[in-house]
Amino acid sequence: SQTIHQWPATLVQPVGSPLSLECTVEGTSNPNLYWYRQAAGRGLQLLFYSVGIGQISSEVPQNLSASRPQDRQFILSSKKLLLSDSGFYLCAWSVRYSGGEGYTFGSGTRLTVV
Amino acid sequence: KQEVTQIPAALSVPEGENLVLNCSFTDSAIYNLQWFRQDPGKGLTSLLLIQSSQREQTSGRLNASLDKSSGRSTLYIAASQPGDSATYLCAVGAGTASKLTFGTGTRLQVTL
Numbered sequence: 651s652q653t654i655h656q657w658p659a660t661l662v663q664p665v666g667s668p669l670s671l672e673c674t675v676e677g678t679s680n681p682n683l684y685w686y687r688q689a690a691g692r693g694l695q696l697l698f699y700s701v702g703i704g705q706i707s708s709e710v711p712q713n714l715s716a717s718r719p720q721d722r723q724f725i726l727s728s729k730k731l732l733l734s735d736s737g738f739y740l741c742a743w744s745v746r747y748s749g750g751e752g753y754t755f756g757s758g759t760r761l762t763v764v
Numbered sequence: 765k766q767e768v769t770q771i772p773a774a775l776s777v778p779e780g781e782n783l784v785l786n787c788s789f790t791d792s793a794i795y796n797l798q799w800f801r802q803d804p805g806k807g808l809t810s811l812l813l814i815q816s817s818q819r820e821q822t823s824g825r826l827n828a829s830l831d832k833s834s835g836r837s838t839l840y841i842a843a844s845q846p847g848d849s850a851t852y853l854c855a856v857g858a859g860t861a862s863k864l865t866f867g868t869g870t871r872l873q874v875t876l
Contacts, residue, residue, distance in 0.1 A: 656807075682861045694853070694866040701861050709863075740807055744862055752798050752813035753857075753864055757806065 652677035656741045656756030663763055669714075669728040671759050673741030676722065681743040683724040684753070685716055688738040700724060736763045766791045770854055770867035777844055778875050785839040785870045787854030792832050795862050799828050799839050800853040802869070808853065812839070844874045 653676045663669060675681055685697045696709045698716035706716050713732050717725045724741060741756040767790045777783055787797070796815050800808040812821045812828040814837070820829040827840040841848060851871045855864040 684861075684863075693868045694855075694864075696863055696865075699861045699863060707861075738805075742808075742864075744857075752796060752810060753855075754810065755800075755808040760805070 652743075652754065654741060654743055654754055654756045656759060658759060659757065661759060661761045663731050663761065665733055665763055666730045669726070669731050669735070669761070671726040671739055671741075671761075673724040673726075673756055674722055675743045678722070678743070678745070680721060681745065683718060684742040684744075685724065685726050686740045686742065686755075688740065690737070694740070698726070731763045733763050736761055766794075766856060766858060766865040768854060768856055768865050768867035770852075770870050772870060773868065774871040774873075776873045776875060779844060779846060781844050781874075782840070782842050783844055783872070785841070785852050785854075785872070787837040787839070787867055789835045789837075789856045789865075791858065792835050794832065794856045794858045796857045797828075797830050797837050798855050798857065798864070799826075799837075800855065802851045802853060804851075811852075841872075844872075846874045846876060849873050 656673045684699045686694045687697050688694050700706050700718045703718055714728050739759045742753045744753045769788050771786045794816055798813045799811045801811050802808050814821050814830040825842040830837045851869045853869045854867040857864050
C-alpha cells in the first residue's frame with residue numbers, strides 16, 4: 651500500500667534561518683507531488699507541484715522553493731525565513747496521468763517562525 | 765480562476781441528527797471532487813472521491829453527491845456522532861497535474 655511520510659512534525663525557527671522540509675512517498679512510482687500551506691485562519695493554498703524529477707511549478711511568488719531530487723522525494727526549502735512563512739505545511743501525492751485517483755496527504759509540519 | 769465556497773462555515777448539531785454540508789465551485793471543467801476531514805492540528809483525511817463522470821459516492825454514514833453542471837456538491841452525514849466533530853473540506857481537481865482547489869471548510873461540532 652502507498653504511504654506518505656512528512657517530517658518534522660513541528661518546527662520552531664528564528665527569522666532569517668534556513669528551512670528544509672522533506673516528504674517521501676512509498677508504494678507508488680511517478681507520482682504527482684504537491685506542497686500546500688495552511689496559514690492560521692485561512693484555507694489551503696497550493697505552493698508547488700511536480701510531475702517528475704526536477705520538474706517544479708510554482709503557484710505563488712514567495713520566499714520558498716521546492717526540489718524533487720528523486721522520483722518519490724519532495725523538498726520544501728527557504729534560505730531565509732520570514733515571519734509570514736509560519737503555517738501548517740502539507741505534502742500530498744496523486745497518481746500521474748489520471749484525474750480519478752484523488753489525493754493523499756501527509757500528516758503535516760507546523761512551522762512557527764519567531 | 766476556480767473558486768470553491770462551502771456553506772455553512774460552522775455548524776453545531778446534537779448527536780443523532782442527519783446533516784448536509786454544501787460545496788459550490790465556479791468552473792465545471794473538473795476531473796474530480798474530493799471531500800476531506802481535518803481534525804485540529806492534524807493533516808487531511810480523505811473521505812470520499814467523486815469522479816467527474818459520477819453522481820455520488822457512499823462510504824458508511826457518508827454520502828457525497830456531485831452536480832457538475834450546476835457546480836455543486838453535498839456531503840450528507842447520517843446519524844451524526846461526537847466523533848464526527850472536525851472541519852470538513854471540499855476540493856475540486858482540475859488542470860495540469862489535477863491541482864486541487866480547496867474550499868474554506870465547514871467546522872462541525874456534534875454535541876452530546
